[in-house]
Every structure is written in C-alpha cells, then in structure tokens.
Amino acid sequence: MEIREAMLATAEKSPTAVADHDRTAWLALFDDGGLVNDPVGSAPHRGSEELGAFYDTFIAPNTVVFHPEHDIVCGDTVVRDLTLEIQMADGVTLLVPAHLRYVLASPSRIAGLYAHWELPSMVGQMLGKGAGALPVSGRLSLRLLKNQGLAGSLGFARGFVRTGAAHKRIAAAFFDDPVASDAPVTYDAAPAVPSSTLRDELIGWHVGKAIAAGDYVTLSLTRGRPSGETEHAVAMCRFTHRTLTDVTVYVDA
Template sequence: MSATPIEPATITRATTAQEILDLARQSPTAVAEHDKTAWLGLFADRHVVEDPVGGRPVLGGLFDRRTGRRGGDPLARFWDTFIAPNEIRFHVEHDDIVSGLNVVRDVTIETGLGGGVVAKAPMHLLYETTLDEGAPRIRRIAAHWEVAPMFAQVAGVDAAKLRVAAGMSARMLRLQGLGGALAFGLAVRSVGERGKQAVRRLVESAQRGDRAALEMLGGRPVSDVTKMIAAGDTVTASCTADGAHAVLFCYLNRKDLQVTSAVVYT
C-alpha cells in the first residue's frame, strides 16, 4: 500500500536540494533512453502532468474509465502517445533552479518525429516534488510551451510531414480518444500576445517602483525579460532577478487578461 504523501514542511527535513534536482533530471534522461519503466517510476502515486499547460492534464491515482482501475494508466498512455514513437532531446539553456521543493528548467526541446521531420519548442518546465513511499517523487510537471508554433513546424504537404500528421492523429485517437485529441488541439488557445503584454506592463511598473507590482513580484523587480511563452492561463519568461538568471511565472485571469499572481524563481 502506498504511503500518504507527507506535507511539504516534513519533506524539507528529509530531502536535499540535490536530491530534488537529481529527480527532475532523471525525467529527460529516461525520455531520451526510451525507458518507460524508469520514467513512470519517478512519479508519486497521485500526480499531474500538464504537457502542454492549457491542454488536458494527465491525472494519476484517480479512477481511470479506460481501464476501470486506479493507478498510472493515463500516464502510461501519455508516454505511448507522445514519447515512445519520437526521439526527444533536451537542450538546457540556463542553470536549473531549485526553489524549495520545486525545480525550474529553462530549455528547448527538440523532437524527431520520423522521416526527417524535427520540431523544436522553447519551454519552461516546472517540476513539483513530494515524498512518496519514503523517497522524493514528482507530483506535478507543468510544461510551458506554445502549441501553434509546434504545429506550424510539422504542417505541410510533403510526404514525410503528411505521414507524421497521419500517424500522430491515429495514435492520439487510439490512445487518448476523441476527447483527448480535441483537448490537445484546443491547447493552442492561450492568453497569447495580450497576456504577454500584460506581463510586460507588470514588469515595467515594478521597475518604476510601483508598490502593487513589486508586491506581486515578491518585492523583486526583474529585468532582461526574454523568451516569453504563453500557455493556457500562464505566461512565463526568462529574466534576471537579483543579478542572476531567473524564470518568471505569471498567472492570468482568462476573462480580463490581468495578472492575478506571479512567482519569480531564482
């Protein structure tokens, strides 16, 4: 029987930053090696994978209608749909950030889809960890990347791209069902450029000394904002804070596109 996840206050007395960082780094290693068993073993019994953020989350440990049982079957289907058939490489652009029980990675992911078709996605990855069965485990991965540019890279009328598109569609329908396939496509809808503009205004206001903006950024004005990504209700950005590389996560109200909360990871 699985142990009940321990609250974060307890976890911090039992794990180290290096253990948490090592755990997060094992994920891309298992993906690159196509080691499904190792990858699934990194996750807590109850887990969430948002890849991409804005799409349908993969929920583990809950009742799964497809198999009629609780467990990690949805995560296994996610692997079979998006990871197993592809060659995936992580290109790390900055040092990884460990903040409490979270790890943030600033990367570009390169996916070989077969037939010489390759797509690249700038990405900010957030790993949230917990303690499960006495060891650190991943309880949530949030992969922030933009779906539309990825679609554009694989769209086309040449034979290789048509085969890739047909294979992806058939695999998604078989493993994710019609609802899952549609949900993935709908992930193209995000707060978009207007959301990015709202984040730029927040950053500029904080730089001018606006108290409310500074408080939202945790009292830490940021600068050198680059690589902005809009995914779902979130805008992330590579930046500088306190003279060091940082990643800004801003969460927006989808109705008025105002920033409701923000976290600066350094």
C-alpha cells in the first residue's frame, strides 16, 4: 500500500472505531503520548488515560457520523473537510461543520488529532432544540465532571474563547491579496517563507467554509485547474489578537 493510501486508511479508522463504539480500537490508533485537541482552543487530552476519559465523555454516549467532503494528504498530515452529525439522546441531532487535522507519527499511528469546530455555535444549535435539549445538556455536564473533574470541565470550557467574525474576514482577505500581509506561509509541507514568495501559489483560491476555533481560523479552499478539475486545500490561519501571525496551507499530494 502506498504511503498516501496508508495515511488515509489510518485517518478513516478513527470514524470507524467511533461508529462501532470500539474504545480499544480507537485508543490503539494513537502513538504513545498521542494527543487530542477537540475542539481546538480547549485543553488538550494527552496519553491513554486522558484519551480514555475523552472517549467516555464525548464519544461513548453518542452516535457520531462523519460526512466527509474532501480528504487532503500533505506531508505527515491528513486534513478532513467534513460535517459531523452527532446523534445524542432524546432525539437531539446536531450538524457540526469541521476541519479535522490528523498529524501522523507514522502511516499507521496518530500523534495528534486537532478538531477545528465552533463550540459556541454547537451549543447555540443545541439550545435551539428547545426543552428537549435540556436533559442532554445536563447529562453532558455530569459526564464532564465525573470523567474529567472540575479542571477538565474548565479546560473544555476554554473552547468558548476563540477568534471571531472579524478574524474570518482577515483570513479570507489574505487570499485576495497575499502580498499585503507579512505573515509567513507554510505551503504544501515546504518550509515557511514570506507570503510574497508564494504569490503565484496563493492567488486564485476561492474561500468556502470558515471555522473559528481557538487562535485559528480554518478555511476550505477550491481552485480550478487548467484541466478543468478542481483543486482542494485547507488553510489554517493563526492569530495573535487581531494580527494574522502565520498561515499553513494543506494541499492534496
């Protein structure tokens, strides 16, 4: 099996184990000291004990269906552009747009899983379900406290602190005029260089889905090729306050 296919297969094993509610198989995907940051901006979970607590809190009680739109393999990373369908108890179903970034320690083991999705938007969607969502929310809070304690619950709540609409506009504008910014750019797993050096690679992208999580805005990008095919990428734009500090563009190999 080629490396690209092996990396994609490893990333796909995660939703398979989630769908099967196979805790052992899911944990076995991660390298020693493997990390999950879900959502980005919350406190990460590292190592088998913390990953087990994460599984018991967020995966075990729910049915999670992955609806992938595009998968990108770039360097040691697989990025999945997708929507998560989370079927909770009492008939509450949430649709969560996401970018999932799998950094691989090897083609068969995951070093880090970073889930970019908007926690405030998901909570707002849940509250919009009305009174039926209240018991679901209460049970989630109890599971958090039981499995991760007060510190873990507060760590999860850090996911509410994130970039916002203004940062999304700045990130999208970068691809209209990349030379106007001095943010360094990592493109297609190459070393970071000034954006002006990559002008030809950075122009022509159409910005689609935008997600604000933690210090990041992530963007779905598409661009037409001379052959008539569509090229796909995902950009991860990191901010310090209102300043765009660096951009990483994952382009499919």
